[in-house]
Amino acid sequence: MKTPKSFEEGMERLNGVLAKMQSEETTLADSVKLYAEAAALMEYCRAALEKTSLQIEEIDAKLAQSAPDSGEED
Amino acid sequence: MAEVISVSALNRYVKMRLDADDVLFDLALRGEIANFVQNARSGHCYFTLRDDACSVKAVMFRSDAARLAFRPQEGMRVVVRCRATLYERDGAFQLYVNAMFPDGMGAAQLALEQLKEKLAKEGLFDPEHKKPLPAFPQCIGVVTSKTGAALQDIRNVIGRRWPAAKLLLCPVTVQGFEAAQQVADAIRRLDQRRDVDEIIVARGGGSREDLWVFNAEVIARAAFRCKKPLISAIGHEIDYTILDFVADQRAPTPSAAAELAVPDRAEQKRILLELQQNIRKNMQNRLDLCYNGLEQYNYVLEQHLPDRLLQKNAAALQQLQDSIRAQLREKETDASRQLQHAAVLADSLNPYRVLARGYAMMTTEKGKILSEGALQPEQTVYIRSASRRARCRVEAVEELNENT
Numbered sequence: 001m002k003t004p005k006s007f008e009e010g011m012e013r014l015n016g017v018l019a020k021m022q023s024e025e026t027t028l029a030d031s032v033k034l035y036a037e038a039a040a041l042m043e044y045c046r047a048a049l050e051k052t053s054l055q056i057e058e059i060d061a062k063l064a065q066s067a068p069d070s071g072e073e074d
Numbered sequence: 075m076a077e078v079i080s081v082s083a084l085n086r087y088v089k090m091r092l093d094a095d096d097v098l099f100d101l102a103l104r105g106e107i108a109n110f111v112q113n114a115r116s117g118h119c120y121f122t123l124r125d126d127a128c129s130v131k132a133v134m135f136r137s138d139a140a141r142l143a144f145r146p147q148e149g150m151r152v153v154v155r156c157r158a159t160l161y162e163r164d165g166a167f168q169l170y171v172n173a174m175f176p177d178g179m180g181a182a183q184l185a186l187e188q189l190k191e192k193l194a195k196e197g198l199f200d201p202e203h204k205k206p207l208p209a210f211p212q213c214i215g216v217v218t219s220k221t222g223a224a225l226q227d228i229r230n231v232i233g234r235r236w237p238a239a240k241l242l243l244c245p246v247t248v249q250g251f252e253a254a255q256q257v258a259d260a261i262r263r264l265d266q267r268r269d270v271d272e273i274i275v276a277r278g279g280g281s282r283e284d285l286w287v288f289n290a291e292v293i294a295r296a297a298f299r300c301k302k303p304l305i306s307a308i309g310h311e312i313d314y315t316i317l318d319f320v321a322d323q324r325a326p327t328p329s330a331a332a333e334l335a336v337p338d339r340a341e342q343k344r345i346l347l348e349l350q351q352n353i354r355k356n357m358q359n360r361l362d363l364c365y366n367g368l369e370q371y372n373y374v375l376e377q378h379l380p381d382r383l384l385q386k387n388a389a390a391l392q393q394l395q396d397s398i399r400a401q402l403r404e405k406e407t408d409a410s411r412q413l414q415h416a417a418v419l420a421d422s423l424n425p426y427r428v429l430a431r432g433y434a435m436m437t438t439e440k441g442k443i444l445s446e447g448a449l450q451p452e453q454t455v456y457i458r459s460a461s462r463r464a465r466c467r468v469e470a471v472e473e474l475n476e477n478t
Contacts, residue, residue: 007364014371028387038375045368049361056357063350 001040007052010045014038081165089160098158103169104177105130107150112139121146123154123169132156132169143286144176145251151177175283186289190316193291198298199319205303207323207334211271213240214335215264215302217257220245224278224309224328231332239336242270248277254290261296261304272303272335275317276328279309288315297321307331429460437463 004010017038021031079087092098105123112119117136122129132154134142146152155173160166176182193199214232218224225243232239244260247253257275264270275297277285287293288308297304297320306321307328318324325331421427429435436444437456444455449471457464 011364011367011371014368018371018374028384035375038371042368042372042375045371049364049368052364053361056361060354063354 001037004041004044007045007048010041010048014041014045017041082162085160085162085165088165089162092159101156101158101169103154103156105152105154107146107148107152110146110148119146123152130158130169131166132171134171134174138172140247140250140252142174142251143249143283144182145254145290146174153177182286186316189289189291189294190319193294193316193320198294203298205301205322207303207305208271209337211236211239211336213242213267213269213271215242215244215267215270215273216276217244217246217260217264217273218276218278218328219248222248222276222278224276224307227278227328228274228276228307228332231329232336235333235338236336237339240269242267249280249284249287251287253287254292257287258290258292258296261293261300265300265302270302272305273300274305274307274328274331274335275321276307276331277309278328285309285315288317290316293317294320305331305334426460429458432459434459 004013017034020026021034021038026034103123105125108122108124108129110119110121117139119134119136119139121132121134123132124130153175154169154171156169156171158167158169161168197203216225216228218228220243229241232241242264244264246256246260248257261273261275264273275288275293277288285308288306294316297306297317303322304320305323305325306315306317307325307330308315308317309327314324323331323334325334425435434457437458438444439454439456441456441458449455449468451468451470453468455466455468457466
């Protein structure tokens with residue numbers, strides 16, 4: 001499977017894979033291939049989200065450090 | 075013949091006589107100004123005060139002139155407070171003026187209204203010329219007295235609200251007729267500086283006359299030409315000066331002007347915090363949305379969609395297999411039933427069973443059944459019964475006639 005460039009691309013491809021899997025015309029052999037592809041895409045998307053989530057946490061932590069603490073006044 | 079005296083003695087004598095006069099010592103005098111000049115170096119003012127018939131020389135020293143709220147002009151009718159005496163050196167009779175007022179505030183007010191009307195007609199007060207104040211100024215030009223309370227007030231407010239802003243003071247005298255030109259020049263100078271973001275023109279209170287200078291046309295024109303946003307803060311609440319009309323914003327006091335000029339740090343902190351929280355929430359929502367979207371796919375996938383296809387196929391396969399097996403079994407049963415039938419039938423046809431019932435058959439020596447047509451006299455045949463056989467010799471062959 002070609003690795004998607006982005007989360008959005010991954011989701012779009014997942015959508016496509018799902019549609020194909022749901023089609024009556026898909027053979028069993030093909031559906032297994034699609035299943036494998038879906039799992040890989042899913043893995044990619046989940047990892048992308050985890051990475052984003054981690055980045056957000058990092059930024060939040062940085063923000064918390066430099067946050068204007070509203071209490072202090074001189 | 076009288077005593078001969080010197081010019082100096084005469085002048086001294088006359089001056090003494092004049093100074094001894096209480097009326098001349100403190101006069102209020104009405105007249106029209108003529109030949110007004112101010113000595114550039116000393117700052118003293120010299121002019122003539124006259125009426126229809128007479129005139130008198132007058133001087134106003136710098137310290138007194140500094141308190142003038144208007145610029146004396148040729149032909150202006152004024153009332154002066156003065157002492158009349160002799161200038162000894164020149165033997166000149168002259169007035170020492172310590173205060174000067176326009177003759178009747180009514181006339182001054184009229185002039186003001188006329189000026190206001192003129193400037194309004196020219197569009198100096200038009201709202202479309204009003205410039206918005208910068209949201210976050212870095213440098214604020216201040217036109218005010220170096221020593222006045224106005225500067226201190228502005229400093230305090232900006233120090234508290236927005237300490238990041240730099241103040242650039244262009245000091246001016248805010249009273250006296252020189253003030254107008256100085257203020258106008260100060261506005262122009264600050265306007266030319268690239269680092270100045272906005273300008274405050276301030277005067278910390280005073281009488282109506284004290285503030286009169288801010289009605290000057292030069293200030294109004296300088297303020298109008300000024301490309302930077304300008305806030306007027308001439309310390310009085312009720313009356314508006316012409317500068318107030320031209321300024322982009324008018325503040326009742328220097329402190330109020332400073333508040334207009336800069337944002338409030340605490341408020342900005344709060345806004346920033348709110349913004350930050352909104353952004354965070356937004357980011358989190360977005361992420362959650364993505365997770366949900368993915369979770370849906372995951373759900374469908376976990377429903378074992380291909381598995382179901384597999385199961386469906388497997389079931390079909392099983393069914394097929396079952397039916398094949400069933401058919402096979404049926405065929406097998408059929409065959410075995412037929413076999414049994416055949417066996418029974420075969421058994422029933424067994425000739426040996428007939429022999430057992432007491433019949434015998436005729437064979438050759440080798441056990442082959444002999445047909446009756448083959449019988450010959452003198453022939454050796456074998457008679458076979460169930461468990462024995464007998465060798466026999468045919469004596470004769472006779473034809474049987476059953477019908478007989």
